[in-house]
Amino acid sequence: MKKIVFTLFTVIILFSCNNNGNPNSNTELIGNWKLIEVLADPGGGSGTFSSVESEKTITFKSGGTIPSNGTLCTMSINSDNQTSGTYSSAESTFNSSDCNNTDYNFTFEQNASILIINYPYIEPCKAKYIKE
Template sequence: MHACGNDDDASIDNPDLLGKWRLIEQLVDPGDGSGTFQPISSDQELEFLEEGVLNVTNGDICSLAIDSDGENTVSYSLDESTITADCENFIGISFEIKEGRLFLYYSCIEGCAQKYQKLP
């Protein structure tokens, strides 16, 4: 990734991020750091678009609930690997792609994260 602040150029550096992703696992932690990702059934999808636009369908990016309804649009930064949303419960949300999966990390005391699979 280069230091340029232009989101159009940055999206070219990580074309794997663009597109739709479905929520498949959620980190479950009892508060002692021993948590693991557990498979879940959810219709929540994220769609990363050009120019820092992120659409959320069948859910709310500010909620770790897997069955929530609704749609919203927020923004993201490739340079900072963060999602910017007006959430009451979380100060920030960061993301990364590893091993072909998208991980969202929420700012929680006991560790909160979600794992998404890319849709065709």
């Protein structure tokens, strides 16, 4: 009887374990991302994302760098100002010496093939990218 209880307990423990790793791993983050929408909230949380026509891209590289064909420092949709920075996938942040405040850490959120970068304004301002 003790062997049955022990075996049953062991099986329950093994099947109840799961992988609590980050589902948005660094491997998924690495690659090219294209700007598709921006959000500039006018106040009161009423803002929504709006589609944009832009060639702006950012690339998360495995060595921790993040080059872009546009500025990383603002929500600009232009793709005529190359900038770069470094990122931390563990902290979901990046910074760039090309920005006015070189010490500021921009935050980002990744959910599968969608990446949202948060910009430091009074009201929420965000840029949404899709994985290419």
